[in-house]
Amino acid sequence: MLNRDEDILQAAETWQKQGHGVALATVVDTWGSAPRPAGSSLVINDEGTFLGSVSGGCVEGAVVTEALDVIASGQPKMLEFGVADETAWNVGLSCGGTIRVFVEKVG
Template identity: 60%
Template sequence: MSEDLLAVAAGWRAQGERVAIATVVETWGSSPRPAGSRFIVSDAGHMAGSVSGGCIEGAVAEAAAATMQSGQPQLLDFGISDEAAWEVGLACGGKLKVFLEKLG
């Protein structure tokens, strides 16, 4: 029952959904999830995994729409120096980089 997010992502894609994979690639300070943590999202609204303690998944899912549409990967920065990040609630004082790619 340990979750294999890549297998879940492959399953969504097999159902005809567009899928994006977000991976934490670098962290600073007190980021709650280490590098390598994954969050996956589909255009049918499926979501699984995490790249933070639930603070930025909404923003990542929003950014994923463009990647699922265009196939273009994105490297996203979240951190306390970024006012937008405060808005999405990364209040832990951490900073992180998230790589977002389409499965397809």
């Protein structure tokens, strides 16, 4: 079972209270056969620990890596993964769709 939005937000709050930097990644747009719908979220802390899902597992590693950069810089990023993108094949998004994921620092 995927984590509920409440669990993801609770993890973000807990990690912040523990002094961690935190980022939230949210699917903002999908096209074709996307693994997760728009609104799906993943929360990441500055140690690379994460909760939730933006892709059913196929691009989470790449999103976590980008989220660590967002935590360090404070600058949000828009990420796109799709079957036509060479990066998508490298991270395993071969489902035929495209997803756009917005990553922002929390707090």
